[in-house]
Amino acid sequence: MKRLGGLLVKDFRLAFRNYYLLMVVLIAVLLVAVTHLVIPEEINAEGTLVYLVESQRPEFQQLVALFSQKPGAIKAGSRAELIEKMRETSNSVGMVLKEEDGKPTVEVVLQGYESEETQRALELSIRAAANFREFLATGVQVIRLRQDAGAGIPFNLAVLPIMILTEPMMLGLILVAAMVFMEREEGTALAYLVSPGHITEYLSSKIIVMVLLGLLSTALITTLTIGLDVNWAQLIALVVVGSIFGTCLGLLIASYFNSLSKAMVWILVVSIVLTLPQVPYLVPSFAPRYLTFLPTYGILFAIKEALFPTGNSAVVNSSLLVTGTAGLVLFLWCVVSYRHNLARD
Amino acid sequence: MIRVSHLYHSYTNDDNYAVKDVSFEVERGEIFGFLGPSGAGKSTTQKVLIGLLPLQQGEAIINGVDIRKGSGALLNSIGVSFEQANVYKKLTGLENLEFFARMFDVPTEDPMKVLKMVGLEDAAHQRAGSYSRGMLQRLVFARSMINKPKIWFLDEPTAGLDPGTASVIKDIIWSKKQEGTTIFLTTHNMFIADELCDRVAFITDGALNVIDSPRNLKLKYGQKFVRVEYIENGQDRSEMLSLTSNEDRKRLAELSASAQIETMHTQEATLEQIFIRITGKELR
16 A cells, blocks of 8 residues: 555556646546537427528418517518528528419428438428318327436536546546657656556556546536536446546557557547447437447436436446446456557667 | 576577577676677676566576575575666655665665765765766666675676776675675676686677686786887887787887887787687677
């Protein structure tokens, strides 16, 4: 314990003097600012409707009534105004209710990027709204298969698990590699190897420093966005296990290279692969099996459960088990690798 | 204290040996100089002995411990002063020593006391990154003493030091020898070796050429010389003449009779000259 204590004091001093602490705090504050100021609370996937009524034919009464009740719909006074309003809102759709050849006609104005499927859907909607009063009058029932799928969580907070995964947890991947290469370049790793210090202590100290930096970052991001009302026990456990996993991965990559520049390609590739599960996290309908095997896939949903508890602790427990096991395997691999490679010039 | 038998090491794990069939013994309290040019195998031998390279062939016993079974006990008993200034540049001199002191299981020196010994007490609280090359070298040297080593491996301990500081370092080495520390000194500086070592080993191309005391080597291989400085045709000239060569002795007689001699000193052959004579190689 005396040796581990000495290593921790040394590694904390080096982390502080290399501005790791400052970097972690600044990035956390930046992420909080992005959450509050840049990412919207809601993303309106439906788009804004801009409509123009050029004809007062009775067939249009149903549609006009529907449009006027639609939240956010804009009624234009002229074609020029319709175009202008559409240019102001890139996800808007325009409709002109007019008469052509003596028949009621709906002219749909699109931005240009809409797919064929979107055009067909719009056409169907308009026909349904115009022709089937019964259909419109029918109530629509919604049944959610997954109650924990994030309904009710503002979008800017729903992306917090991604931030916690990429910052506090994956932080160790790059920072710890930089730390190891600094020691190898200075030759201090050789000085350590001719002391009675063990490789396990050398690695453990670095992992502990990265875990504590990760926890600090998590605490800042969470309290300044959601507040204190989260499942802290689950969140801390996930960040600890996730940081160990990320740091061990960084240590392992660093053990096979002589310099940070040579290792950087692998560090970046691994980082990108590990953050890929944020795609199925944001778009749950796209969850290919190869992405769900990555430990970070489970961690994302587990962090979400810890931040917005629904009582589904199974998702947290399974993620802790998978990531913890992966972290342990990586740690043992690191011990073997550093025994062989740390003395290498 | 150190017994090495038929040590071989190949970086490529084949017959291309960096060190081949090296055998020697160092007694307790002895300063043993391991001398040779760059790439001769000095560092490889030392790296094997301190555990930075695996022992592939042969046997090495240090302080009664087989280095193959090297353990904490062995590492607690040795100190290593590297030629490279391998200290934490973001830590102060004192923090560097405090850190390494905590790595050992044996009683250690007071870091401040060791810094004072090498003249770094005033810079103890400065970050090592701001130290000059000589200061860094002294810090590395101080660190190697922190665990009061029984066996002390020194790699070019006076490289980059001014004569005054080098003298302080030599005095510390000498006093540690008096206390019974066994010292394995790796260098290509023959003056330091001549001054400090009880015995020296010459190594070239990975193999040992000779092991003996500097005095015995001089008696066996050295020649007495006379260095004569004189004025001829208004110009200062000097010549080195062997006292064992008839031709040179004749030339000395001529100069004594005809030239305006300014100074005349007898000189022993230096260790470097003996090294070149034995190995046929320059110490570069």
